[in-house]
Structure formats: structure tokens, C-alpha cells
Amino acid sequence: MNNKSTSRITQQRQQSHACNALTLYLDNLAPSGRRSMRSLLQQAALLNKWTGPLEQMPWLTLRYAQVAQIRAALRRTDKAPNTINTTLAALRGVLKAGFLSGQYPALEWQRIQTIPRMPGKPLPAGRRLSASEVKRLLKACENDSSHGCRDAAIIALLAYAGLRRSEIASVKVADYSRRSGQLIIREGKGQRQRKLVLPTAARTWLRRWLHERGAGPGPLFCRLTKNGECDYKLRLNGQQVYGLLRRRSRAAGIAPSSPHDLRRTFVTRLLEQGVDVNTARQLAGHEQLQTTALYDRRHLKSQRQALANFRF
Known part of the structure; x- marks a missing residue:
């Protein structure tokens, strides 16, 4: 077998392993999370100058330097910290699936774990309805x-x-x-x-x-x-x-509203009416109290009232 044939077989094996890792990662996400993570992985692939279906991209050839470069490229395009961090989480998810299935080197996985999150806290998304x-x-x-x-x-x-x-x-x-x-x-x-x-x-x-x-x-x-x-x-x-x-x-x-805006409205109204935050968490189906706190928009009303009455 010549070198060209050997190289083609190796490439096919890499694509097969990468497809398995990608599928394993995405299949373990909820449908809504699967859509968003696929979109972010698509953006990461474009930054890495890959083309074609996600399943055919050589994800398991990624190394520390390439993932760090993707992070830097997202930062240069003024992506929000949350978008950058979620993209990194998606990449880590695929590579973790490859590592746990024995198809990705342990040393590279450890190095990629050291890539820091992008600092910064965005403004609260969405709104509450009156x-x-x-x-x-x-x-x-x-x-x-x-x-x-x-x-x-x-x-x-x-x-x-x-x-x-x-x-x-x-x-x-x-x-x-x-x-x-x-x-x-x-x-x-x-x-x-x-x-x-x-x-x-x-x-x-x-x-x-x-x-x-x-x-x-x-x-x-x-x-x-x-x-x-x-x-x-x-x-x-x-x-x-x-x-x-x-x-x-x-x-x-x-104003335009989304289903999640009504969900924020629901949680905020519960808290306004004196329901404790843990009960609100249970009613909303959140696992963590911190998640429920992100839906609380009472402070925005208080801030508006404070500025409306502000004077020298």
C-alpha cells in the first residue's frame, strides 16, 4: 500500500472517530441545547477554515493551540463573553467524548482544560412583561x-x-x-x-x-x-x-416578546408576591437557585424608580 492510500485511510479513520465523538456529545443534550451547540460548533469550524457537514470535520485533530486561537478569534469579532464561553464548552464537550472513548490523547485534553473562560457579565437577556x-x-x-x-x-x-x-x-x-x-x-x-x-x-x-x-x-x-x-x-x-x-x-x-420572556415574568411575579425563591425554583423546574435568580427582574423596576426620583 502506497503512502497516499495510507494517508487516505488514516484521514477516514479520523473523520469516523470525530463523527462518533460529535454524535455522542450532541445526542446527550436536550433538543434545544443540541440546536444551539451545533450552531456554535459550526462557527468554530468556520474560524478553523473547515467546510462541509459537521459530522465530517476532524474534531479530534484539534489541539491546545487551535482551540486557543478559536477563543482569540471570537474575542476579536466582539462576541459576548457568554457566547465565547459556550463555544468553548461545546468544543470541550466533543473532545471530552473523544477522550472518554479512548480516541483523544489525555495530555491534550488536560492542556485544553487550562484555557480560561472569558471574563465578563452580560446584561440580563430578555424582559418581563407588564x-x-x-x-x-x-x-x-x-x-x-x-x-x-x-x-x-x-x-x-x-x-x-x-x-x-x-x-x-x-x-x-x-x-x-x-x-x-x-x-x-x-x-x-x-x-x-x-x-x-x-x-x-x-x-x-x-x-x-x-x-x-x-x-x-x-x-x-x-x-x-x-x-x-x-x-x-x-x-x-x-x-x-x-x-x-x-x-x-x-x-x-x-414590544416583541418570546416564550422565555413570559417565563421571566412568571418567576418575577412569584417573587413579587412573596413566594420564597426555592419554591419559585421548583415551580419553574430549575435545578439551581442561581438559575432562578437570573430570572428575577424586580431590581430593574426598583432601579427605574430610584432614578426617576433622583435629583440634586
Whole structure:
């Protein structure tokens, strides 16, 4: 066998190992995390002047100097510290999968571990909605006779129960008890399940939707035909939940809002009403108290009031 053939076989083996490591890493992430990490890995690949599908890129040929250069290149393009650190985490995730499967050298893995995180704390992402904005969203849905009933129920669960958009998409009719108002979240982040007893307002909107939807099994929020009829076999996905809220925000005449903005609103309102932070954590389905604290927007209102009254 000549040198050219040997080199080609070696390259094919490297690509196969890299694909296994990439797949192993991504498959162990939640669907939403998988999408974002793939996007960041794609950016890292472009900075390394790689082209083609992610699965065909030689990830396990990366060494300390290359990863450090990717970090420096992201910094030069003024990427936010959080974006840089998350990109490094994605690269480390792939290389760790290669290391643990015996396909990546231990010494290089140790060196890459020493690459520091980018310091800096970004401004809080997203926003909280006011009570009047939530009411305007629901009113905009009421004015739509085709999809409005379903969308209002979705917005009610986002605002009054703090569900993630992926949780909205995965919940089934059988997960909700009309009698007790209990909703079981079976596919929470990190596969953590939780039970919620919905407040009266959320139950009202759900009752209206279930009356229109019917009691057929399947996803609680299915797709609708142009005539407003339910297709029980097709559930909404997270991106569609995001899109419908953007459309309803425009129709309501409020600033653009996302499902996570309503989740921030839910946590903030709980804390404003005197609920302790650990209970708020449990209701939101967070694992760490620090995560719940990031959703607390009470300080922004206090800061605005302080500056409004400031004078010499």
C-alpha cells in the first residue's frame, strides 16, 4: 500500500472517530441545547477554515493551540463573553467524548482544560412583561376566531405556569386533570419531571381550548388546519410556539416578546408576591437557585424608580 492510500485511510479513520465523538456529545443534550451547540460548533469550524457537514470535520485533530486561537478569534469579532464561553464548552464537550472513548490523547485534553473562560457579565437577556401586556396578548387571541383559542391557552401556560416552549410542545391531554387543575410536565429540561396545580386563570383558558379541541388523545396543543380543525397526530414544536407568540405580540401592539420572556415574568411575579425563591425554583423546574435568580427582574423596576426620583 502506497503512502497516499495510507494517508487516505488514516484521514477516514479520523473523520469516523470525530463523527462518533460529535454524535455522542450532541445526542446527550436536550433538543434545544443540541440546536444551539451545533450552531456554535459550526462557527468554530468556520474560524478553523473547515467546510462541509459537521459530522465530517476532524474534531479530534484539534489541539491546545487551535482551540486557543478559536477563543482569540471570537474575542476579536466582539462576541459576548457568554457566547465565547459556550463555544468553548461545546468544543470541550466533543473532545471530552473523544477522550472518554479512548480516541483523544489525555495530555491534550488536560492542556485544553487550562484555557480560561472569558471574563465578563452580560446584561440580563430578555424582559418581563407588564400585566397589561399579558392581557393585551390574550385579547389579541380572543379576536382571532380560527387559532385564537389555542394560542390563548398556550400564552396562559407560558405566563401563569412559566412553562418552557419545549414543554408546551411535549405536554399531552392525558397530562392534565380538568378536575384538579394538575398538569404533569414529563419532559422538562434535563428530563426532570414536575407537577403544577394551575391557577384559576390558566384553567379557564385551557377549559375553553379543550372544549374546542375535543377529548381525543395526543398532544394537548396540536396543529390546526386552515379551517381551524385539529390534527391530533401533529403536535406543535418549540419553534412554532416561539413564532406564534411573536405574531401575537405584533397583533397586540406590544414590544416583541418570546416564550422565555413570559417565563421571566412568571418567576418575577412569584417573587413579587412573596413566594420564597426555592419554591419559585421548583415551580419553574430549575435545578439551581442561581438559575432562578437570573430570572428575577424586580431590581430593574426598583432601579427605574430610584432614578426617576433622583435629583440634586
